[in-house]
Amino acid sequence: MLDAYIQSYNQAVFETDKPAALDVVNQALSDGFSPEDIVFKLVIPAVELMMTLIEKDPDANLAQHFMTAQIAADVTEKMLEKFSKPPEMIGRVVIGAAYGDLHSLGKRIVSGCLKSLMVDVVDLGTNVSAEKFVDTAMTENAQVIAVSAMMVHTATSEKGSLGVRALLQERGLEQQIKLAVGGAPYRFDPELYIKVGADAWAPDGVTAAKVIVDLIREVKP
Amino acid sequence: MTTITPNAGQTASQASDMLATVSSDEQTLRVLLKPHLSVRQALDTTDLRVRAACGGLGTCGACLIQTVSGEFNPPTLAERQKLLPEDLAAGMRLACQLRPHSHCTLYLEHPAPHSAWKSLDPTQLYHASGNPAISEHFYGVAVDLGTTHIRLSVWNRQSGRRIGTRYSINPQVAHGADVLTRLNAERLDVQDCRRIGQQAREAIMDGIRDILSRDMGEITPVLAALGKVLIVGNTAMLTLICGNSGDSLYQPENWQSPIVCLPTDADAWRQIWRTPHADIDIAQPLAGFIGSDLLADLLATGITEQSQPMLLADFGTNTEIAVWDGTNLWASSVPGGPAFEGVGMRNGLTAEAGAICKVSASGLQTIGDAQARGYCASGFIDAIALLLDKKHLKPSGRFAEPPTEQGFLLQADVPKSAIFASDIDIFQRAKASTAAAMAQLLALAGLKVNELDRLWICGSFGQHLDLNSAFRVGLLPTLPSERISLLANASLAGCEQLLLNPAGPNLLNEIVQRARTINLGGVFEYENRFIDNLRLQPMPIEEFQ
Numbered sequence: 097m098l099d100a101y102i103q104s105y106n107q108a109v110f111e112t113d114k115p116a117a118l119d120v121v122n123q124a125l126s127d128g129f130s131p132e133d134i135v136f137k138l139v140i141p142a143v144e145l146m147m148t149l150i151e152k153d154p155d156a157n158l159a160q161h162f163m164t165a166q167i168a169a170d171v172t173e174k175m176l177e178k179f180s181k182p183p184e185m186i187g188r189v190v191i192g193a194a195y196g197d198l199h200s201l202g203k204r205i206v207s208g209c210l211k212s213l214m215v216d217v218v219d220l221g222t223n224v225s226a227e228k229f230v231d232t233a234m235t236e237n238a239q240v241i242a243v244s245a246m247m248v249h250t251a252t253s254e255k256g257s258l259g260v261r262a263l264l265q266e267r268g269l270e271q272q273i274k275l276a277v278g279g280a281p282y283r284f285d286p287e288l289y290i291k292v293g294a295d296a297w298a299p300d301g302v303t304a305a306k307v308i309v310d311l312i313r314e315v316k317p
Numbered sequence: 318m319t320t321i322t323p324n325a326g327q328t329a330s331q332a333s334d335m336l337a338t339v340s341s342d343e344q345t346l347r348v349l350l351k352p353h354l355s356v357r358q359a360l361d362t363t364d365l366r367v368r369a370a371c372g373g374l375g376t377c378g379a380c381l382i383q384t385v386s387g388e389f390n391p392p393t394l395a396e397r398q399k400l401l402p403e404d405l406a407a408g409m410r411l412a413c414q415l416r417p418h419s420h421c422t423l424y425l426e427h428p429a430p431h432s433a434w435k436s437l438d439p440t441q442l443y444h445a446s447g448n449p450a451i452s453e454h455f456y457g458v459a460v461d462l463g464t465t466h467i468r469l470s471v472w473n474r475q476s477g478r479r480i481g482t483r484y485s486i487n488p489q490v491a492h493g494a495d496v497l498t499r500l501n502a503e504r505l506d507v508q509d510c511r512r513i514g515q516q517a518r519e520a521i522m523d524g525i526r527d528i529l530s531r532d533m534g535e536i537t538p539v540l541a542a543l544g545k546v547l548i549v550g551n552t553a554m555l556t557l558i559c560g561n562s563g564d565s566l567y568q569p570e571n572w573q574s575p576i577v578c579l580p581t582d583a584d585a586w587r588q589i590w591r592t593p594h595a596d597i598d599i600a601q602p603l604a605g606f607i608g609s610d611l612l613a614d615l616l617a618t619g620i621t622e623q624s625q626p627m628l629l630a631d632f633g634t635n636t637e638i639a640v641w642d643g644t645n646l647w648a649s650s651v652p653g654g655p656a657f658e659g660v661g662m663r664n665g666l667t668a669e670a671g672a673i674c675k676v677s678a679s680g681l682q683t684i685g686d687a688q689a690r691g692y693c694a695s696g697f698i699d700a701i702a703l704l705l706d707k708k709h710l711k712p713s714g715r716f717a718e719p720p721t722e723q724g725f726l727l728q729a730d731v732p733k734s735a736i737f738a739s740d741i742d743i744f745q746r747a748k749a750s751t752a753a754a755m756a757q758l759l760a761l762a763g764l765k766v767n768e769l770d771r772l773w774i775c776g777s778f779g780q781h782l783d784l785n786s787a788f789r790v791g792l793l794p795t796l797p798s799e800r801i802s803l804l805a806n807a808s809l810a811g812c813e814q815l816l817l818n819p820a821g822p823n824l825l826n827e828i829v830q831r832a833r834t835i836n837l838g839g840v841f842e843y844e845n846r847f848i849d850n851l852r853l854q855p856m857p858i859e860e861f862q
Contacts, residue, residue: 112713112852157714157738159745159851166848198838201847222838 098129098137109142112163114170121171131178135212139175143168143212143305150302161301162201165208172212185216187312190233191242192220194256199246202279205301206242206308213309226259233273239315240308242276243294251281252292261293274311278304335417337387341365341425346670347686350417356382357412361436361531363685364670366429370534372480373413375399377534380412387421390414434527437468437482437806443617443813447477454544454594456480459816460521461610461808462550462558463487464634465667466777467520468809471528474544474817481528482809484777486667487554488516507562514557521548522590543592549600549812551608551635552576559599560586576605600815600825604834606650611637612828613811614775616821618804621646621828625770626762628755631808632657632694632778636751639832640758646828647758649835651750657694657778662740663724664691664733667777673734674781676700681728684781689733695781700727700736701744702786705853712852714741745851748792752856753846754837755794761835766794766856772801779803791856 101124108116124134146164176183189210191203200222207217218236220228229241241260245251252258257277264270277294278301289297296311298304335350339360350359357367357380371377375395385408392405393414400409455475461468468484529536548558556562560581578599580586587595600609611631620627620641631637636657637650666672671690675682676699683689692700704710709717709725716725716738724735759766772793774782784801787793793801804810815821837843849857 110713111711111715114849157742157745159714159742159749162848163713163851166845198836200838201844204844204848 098124098133101129102138102141105138106142106145109146109164109167112160112167114163114167117167117171118174121175125178130180131175132180132183135172135175135179135183135214139168139171139212140214143209143302147209147302147306150300158300161205165205165301168212169208183214186214186309187240187316188216188218188236188238189240189242189308189312190218190220190229190236190238192224192229192244193222194243194245194250194253195223195225195259196253196255197245197247197250198222199244199279202246202301203242203244206244206278206304209302209305210308213305215305215309215312226255226263229260230263230267230269230273234267234269238273239312240274240276242278242304242308245277245279245281248281251277251279251288257292257294272315274315276304276308276311335387336420337417337423338421339365339423339425341428343428344670344687352416355413356415356417356423358436360412360425362438363435364431365425366432366435366531367412367425368427368429369413369531371413372532372534375411375414378411381427382410382412382415383424383426384408384410384415385422385424387417387423388419389421390416390418429531432527433485434483434524435485437470437484437809439479439482441804441806442470442479442482442810443817445472445474445477445479445813445817448474448817448819451475451544454542456539456543457545457816458521458525458543458547458595459809459812460546460548460550461613461806461812462517462521462548462554463610463808464551464554467517467524468806469521469524469528470809470813471525471532471539472813472817477817479813481532483524483527484806485520485524488520510557510562511560514560517554517558518586518589521546537591540590540592541594543595545596545598545816546592547598547600547812547816549609549613549808549815550602551610551633551637552578552602552605553608555599555602555608576602578602600812603648603829603832606635606836607637607648607834608635610808611639611648611650612825613809613815614773614804614807615639615646615811615828616814616824617807617811618773618775618802620771620773621831623770626764626768627771627773628759628769629773629775630751630755631775632751633776636747636754638751638754638758640755640762640764642762642764644831645762646832647762647835648832649754649758649837651754651837652747657747657776662692662697662743663737664735665697665740666691666693668693668695668780672696673700675783676703676727678703681731681734689728689731691733692736693781694778695783695786697736697740697744698790698792699783699786700734701741701853702783702789703727704736705789710741710853712854714738714745714851714853716741741853745853748790749847749850752791752793752850753843756846756850756856757837757840757843758835760842766796769796769800772796773807774801774803775805775807777805780805788855790853791850794856 105120210217233241243257274295276296277289278298282288282297296307298307333352337348339346348359367380370379378399396411396414451474457472457474459470470482471480529539555578559578602608614631624643627641629639635650639648670685671687672684672693673681673689673696674684724737727734788795
């Protein structure tokens with residue numbers, strides 16, 4: 097029944113046309129489909145399809161990643177407001193840019209995709225200290241800490257991921273809380289995530305969401 | 318008061334312009350000659366310069382050129398003194414005295430050795446009135462030190478006469494290192510910082526010497542009488558040329574606060590330059606991410622003396638944007654990435670001979686009509702607009718049909734007209750960050766685009782820019798063209814004013830007092846605007862009315 101909408105929604109997402117995507121969703125709503133159906137049968141499969149496409153196409157345009165994630169997040173947010181009861185979230189992640197790093201757009205893509213995949217996102221913003229990452233993950237019962245760093249020195253700093261790892265170790269949290277990293281320096285050196293003490297990394301924002309969902313499932317099967 | 322006439326659109330070619338085809342044994346250029354310029358002055362702005370050792374007065378006789386066809390002014394007194402009658406009869410002339418009266422063909426047997434330095438069109442620069450109070454060391458130099466370009470001019474500060482202007486690629490670009498990218502990607506080590514700073518100093522002196530040798534015919538005595546060098550530029554370059562490491566620029570707390578750029582070794586610097594009396598003065602940047610080049614732009618355009626709202630954007634590796642609401646100034650900068658300087662794209666070039674500078678349905682146009690070697694920013698923007706119109710490119714930035722490994726050839730027989738998906742991506746992000754920054758600063762100032770009395774586009778980027786293409790791709794808000802002014806050398810013009818106008822420093826201080834620096838990195842709405850502006854389409858009008 098939703099098939100016709102799925103096709104035109106996927107088309108709109110592929111064309112990064114947010115107004116067109118919202119039109120499809122609104123049409124589906126006015127035709128009587130529930131917000132839950134729209135999120136679970138339309139939006140989430142579209143995000144997953146994008147992930148597959150992007151994995152196959154390493155040259156995919158970064159601008160398109162941004163726009164795709166933004167559409168997913170916007171549509172999901174609009175639908176969640178209309179849900180009859182709060183949806184069951186699959187987990188929670190604390191995300192932010194590393195200490196000394198003011199780049200925030202990379203984590204925006206990740207957050208957008210995560211939200212549409214029913215992951216709670218606690219966004220700490222930019223220039224976040226290791227203590228704040230770990231303290232918040234503890235109080236919020238998050239399964240994953242995601243640290244974005246766009247510069248080599250913020251990726252490798254003792255106050256960034258390495259600091260988070262040290263605190264997790266010190267507080268005996270390594271089984272409950274996993275550490276994911278992402279950002280330009282990790283693309284230049286695919287082994288870098290190990291050097292900074294992370295459990296996983298992803299080359300782009302859309303696949304990062306998938307990697308984080310996998311980490312959540314490791315902690316919370 | 319500003320002395321610059323706003324120039325809507327570029328200096329268009331006019332009926333009185335003559336087309337000269339100039340050949341050497343190495344190359345052939347087609348040059349448009351304005352009636353008020355000599356052949357030498359026109360060629361000084363190209364890669365094919367005549368030899369010269371005087372300021373174009375016909376006294377050195379070095380700028381010999383052969384006329385092949387066309388009509389010209391009769392030989393001047395200087396030419397009759399310098400050239401033999403039989404040479405004159407054979408069509409030999411002095412390029413500095415030569416003015417064609419028709420389209421013409423010229424042959425240059427002995428061009429000047431190749432140099433990266435070219436002259437600037439002085440019409441949009443500062444007009445000084447001279448200062449009789451300066452009694453010694455009366456030469457002065459104004460420098461606009463950019464990440465990719467250096468512009469400078471040498472002056473007689475006493476008489477207010479400009480001896481010459483030059484611009485060139487900053488040598489650190491030739492070394493394949495974009496400072497800002499590298500500052501972002503990795504810490505430059507102390508040696509790198511010192512090397513880049515030294516290279517910038519050498520480049521400036523190289524430009525000064527080029528002016529002195531070609532436009533005065535003597536170097537050492539003028540350097541000895543050089544009393545002041547004033548440098549404006551982006552904060553990173555100013556930090557490095559002062560001999561400091563770039564370290565302070567990494568600290569986020571420094572981005573919005575003033576950074577003091579003072580030479581660490583002024584005496585050694587003067588010694589190397591052989592300018593014992595030169596006061597080397599750095600115009601202080603506004604903040605860690607807003608250089609004094611923006612302040613110089615504001616000075617040159619005189620925006621902050623107006624009661625009407627205006628917006629100024631200086632496009633470059635870092636694009637600096639300022640909104641003036643009639644009382645206060647809102648300033649910020651965003652990464653233009655290399656997109657607006659033509660560097661970094663697969664077939665990207667700065668605006669030099671062979672760069673595709675205009676693209677339309679009827680074909681490609683290159684600078685100097687030379688063989689196409691790639692796109693400069695204006696040509697690339699035209700190309701994107703054309704691809705969108707022809708539906709080869711979608712607003713998402715995807716090609717309708719994925720191009721081959723050779724890229725999308727805009728013209729089948731021109732390999733260097735190829736455009737790649739990665740180029741589109743770089744451009745989309747650069748234009749989105751700029752468009753979003755304009756919208757955000759306007760929002761902060763409580764202004765709408767419609768209320769802008771004028772939009773100033775500064776930087777060499779504007780030189781060949783087609784406004785309709787810029788509107789089409791969403792780089793600039795769609796405004797009537799008479800409300801848009803392009804001022805390619807605004808930073809240098811402002812620096813000249815600061816060097817020569819005794820009131821300059823006070824005017825600059827007033828601008829600084831009125832300025833609020835905005836770090837868009839911390840503004841959530843800015844991120845939404847950035848993403849919304851990634852699509853290749855005219856700016857959403859509802860944002861602006």
